[in-house]
Amino acid sequence: MKVWFKRGLFALVALAIIALVGGAIFLLTFNPNSYKQKLADVVYQKYQRTLKIDGEIELSLFPRIGLSVQGLSLSDRNSADTFASLESARFAVALWPLISNRLVVDHVAVTGFKAWIVREEDGSFNFDDLWQAPPAGTDQAKGSALNWLSAAHAAKAPAEDEAVVAKQPTEQDGSSSLTDRLAQRAVDDTDFQIDIAGLSLRKGEIHFYSKRSNTTARLLDLELNTGRVTFGQPFDVDMKAQLRGDYPSISAELNGQAQLKLEPSIQSYAAQRLDVRVNGRFDQLEAQSVSVKGNIAYNVLLRQFQATQLETNLQGQWLGVHPIQNLQASLSSPRFMIDQAGDLLSFEKLALRANGKTQEQALELAVDVPRMAVSASEASAEPLTATFKLTGPRVLGLALHLKGLTGNSEKLYFDDARLEAAFKRGTRVAQWKAASPAEWQPAGQWIKLHDIQSSLRVEDEASKGSRYNLPISGTADLNIGQSIYSSVLAVQTDEARSQLAFDLRPDAVGSLLTLGLDAESVNWDELQSIFVAAAPQLEAEKVAEPEQNAEQTDAAEAAATPPNVEPVVEEELASTQDPLSWLEQLRVKATLNIQALRAHGLRLSDVQAQLESDAKNLQLKSLRAQLYEGELQAKASLSREYKYQLDMDLQKVQLGSLLLDGWGNDYMYGLANVKLQLQTQGSTRAASLAALDGQLRLQVQEGGWRGIDLTQRVRDINEAIRNAFSGDVPALPSEAQWQERTVFKQLQSQVSFKQGQGTVKTLQLDMPWLRVTQSKPASVDLLSGQLDMVLLLRLPASMNAEERKLWQSLRNVALPLSISGPLDALQYRIQWQEIKSTVIQKALSEGLLDLFEKQSPVELLQEEQQANAGMVGQKLGELLQANVPPDSKSLGQTIKNLLGQ
Secondary structure: OHHHHHHHHHHHHHHHHHHHHHHHHHHHHOOHHHHHHHHHHHHHHHHOOOEEEOOOOEEEOOOOEEEEEEEEEEEOOOOOOEEEEEEEEEEEEOHHHHHOOEEEEOOEEEEOOEEEEEEOOOOOEOOHHHHOOOOOOOHHHOOOHHHHHHHHHOOOOOHHHHHHHHOOOOHHHOOOOHHHHHHHHHHHHOOOEEEEOOEEEEEEEEEEEEOOOOEEEEEEEEEEEEOOEEOOEOEEEEEEEEEEEEEOOEEEEEEEEEEEEEEOOOOEEEEEEEEEEEEEEEOOEEEEEEEEEEEEEEEOOOOEEEEEEEEEEEEEEEOOOOOEEEEEEEEEEEEEEEEOOOOEEEEEEEEEEEEEEOOOOEEEEEEEEEEEEEOOOOEEEOOEEEEEEEEOOEEEEEEEEEEEEEEOOOOEEEEEEEEEEEEEEOOEEEEEEEEEEEEEEOOOOEEEEEEEEEEEEEEEOOOOEEEEEEEEEEEEEEEOOOOEEEEEEEEEOOOOEEEEEEEEEEOOOOEEEEEEEEEOOEEHHHHHHHHOOOOOOOHHHOOOOOOOOHHHHHHHHHHHOOOOOOHHHHHHHHOOOOOOHHHHOEEEEEEEEEEEEEEOOEEEEEEEEEEEEOOOEEEEEEEEEEEOOEEEEEEEEEEOOOEEEEEEEEEEEEHHHHHHHHHOOOOEEEEEEEEEEEEEEOOOHHHHHHOOEEEEEEEEEEEEEEEOOHHHHHHHHHHHHHOOOOOOOOOOOOEOEEEEEEEEEEEEEEEEEEOOEEEEEEEEEEOOOOEEEEEEEEEEEOOOOEEEEEEEEEOOOOOOHHHHHHOOOOOOOOEEEEEEEEOOOOEEEEOHHHOOOHHHHHHHHOOHHHHHOOOOHHHHHHHHHHHHHHHHHHHHHHHHHHOOOOOOOOHHHHHHHHHOO
């Protein structure tokens, strides 16, 4: 017995010595670097990627299997571009646990890890092939404990496994759940476990590029530390990094910690006690603090995301076109789940809050969903509410209420969807209330409103009453997924009914908008006054400012004083924008049929219009309407190069009523025919007036012209000449007298425009006692709004004996009447020096022009007597004495001498 014991003990010692010596010999003779190429070949054959190890591989066997590698890189699939690289990595593996199918690793240290992740246009990533397991049944998938990754991913890649997942029975059938079956299958495949004492990552970089959105981002200076890592068991993780981006621009710091739980066998990953904080710049968002807290979990196979006690907070400011200061936002929910495989969405007590301030306004947003659950079979929810409020000089409030949710994940129905809006500016308040059953198809982003019932009410506090009440009803079909939007809206009031139909859908160049309006009555002026014109500001709305001392007040007033800038500068700045840029993406086809239209004060009836656009032009193809007992026809176009064209034809229109309603002054009236052809180009009003070309033809019958009575003016001139010294010289005012009018039988005129300057080519005015034609100058300056022209007034050629005696001084004489000055304040003057009459010229040479420019000789004497009575008498006496005949005849003979008779 003792002999066998001694022999056995000796054999064990010998075996131990042999094993020790053999291990030492293997360690001293084995060179792992000789396997670099073989390892690279295996990787290329399996993944079509190039593996490079530039540094040395160091291997140790006792007391643990240790591995250290430097200068490792892996390329993209079938590409020379680098996918990932590291400067160095080292770890050690315990030998004994491998016998029990467990991988126990000491602390893993990785330095200089870099990865370049690319998302393709189809949504795939450049690392997807690395997640795929070898085909089932191959030697790679079996036999080796180091192939534990194949068990971790076996449920994802093979097509037959997807069929198995699709055929899993539900829990209602009494069978085990899909998660349990996947877990059981993973246990059946392998019971291999991995245990890492800890992981540290230093100087890491992850670069990301999306070909879909052209987004670029990268994590720099990435540091990662973990506790003991064991699959299926939670472990602590702490990380920090610099987040950078070019598009969009990002510059932020990232810090996070959590307790992770990894279960690769069922591809389930969870983070408990998650606490991630970010601060920095995200494009237009200046984030002082962004934090995400809670518990989250995601299962890749089930495509299931769950979150509990989720809380997200943001503090910062928005630096966009409309900056928002003191921006604060939060999103919280005790329970939130998205199950894509099971087509389930559910959450409880979802609350979204946001508030901030603009330069003048304060805004608030609130969304509350107490409970919602949507699945493939049913949908239910408690009433949802969302409110938005904007306060300041203008007040805007929006409130959305949704209740009565039914249907399923494919189609959601709301029994009652209500939207209320209120807008206040100054003393004016507009309120809009709308309600309709609603249908929503989330997959296609399709919203249908089957029965819209709404009302628009506008009140003015200054007038203490309602100004406008407009009921609107109809339907709307909004297919957001296909970008097709259509609606039919009707307005029914006591006076009239109108219907508006629009349809917006994609076409070859962008989108096509089709509009159709059929209305009994439209008052555009009233609508414009309600929705565009601003009411006076209320004193209560003015924001109280802190008290300032005198110096601060002077500085504030100086800063508030606008500089002396010409209005043209503002026009030029505004002209840099392209108001018709939308023509590139949107074509318009619109038809209008309006029985009664009021626009810009004008009243039209039986209006029919067609409006179309292409990529460069907006065209009024045709416009027909009845206008003030006549007919209107017009065409117009506007191009993106700011080219304008207008052709307008008015037939038998009551011109006085047209001018009175449209411009507030019927300075000309009568039955008129107007033909207008204009074209111009310019991005500002001044530029377009300066480039205006075209012509105007005007014919007016049985009409009148306000501001001057030409017949009476000629009579006054005749009486002034006949009774110059009788004390009864009539006044000849130069200003327009709007109570006076010139009545004519017919007026014909033609005006041509060239570069903003109008020239009156012809003007004929037929009157009972006068004939009027134009002379030179005869121009209209549209830029300055000035008129400068001369009319020639002539008496009729045929007269009886009494008339010839009465008008003897003005017979066969053309009286030139100058009309000049601003169009709204014309001046009328007789050009005495241009009158071709020896009688009148002689009278003028004797000084009568001074008397004609006064109101009367009597008033002349009164005014001069107050200043210097003796000098007036002397001058008047000298004038009379010089014209008294030697035989001292009567004063009548003296006047005849003055007139050369």
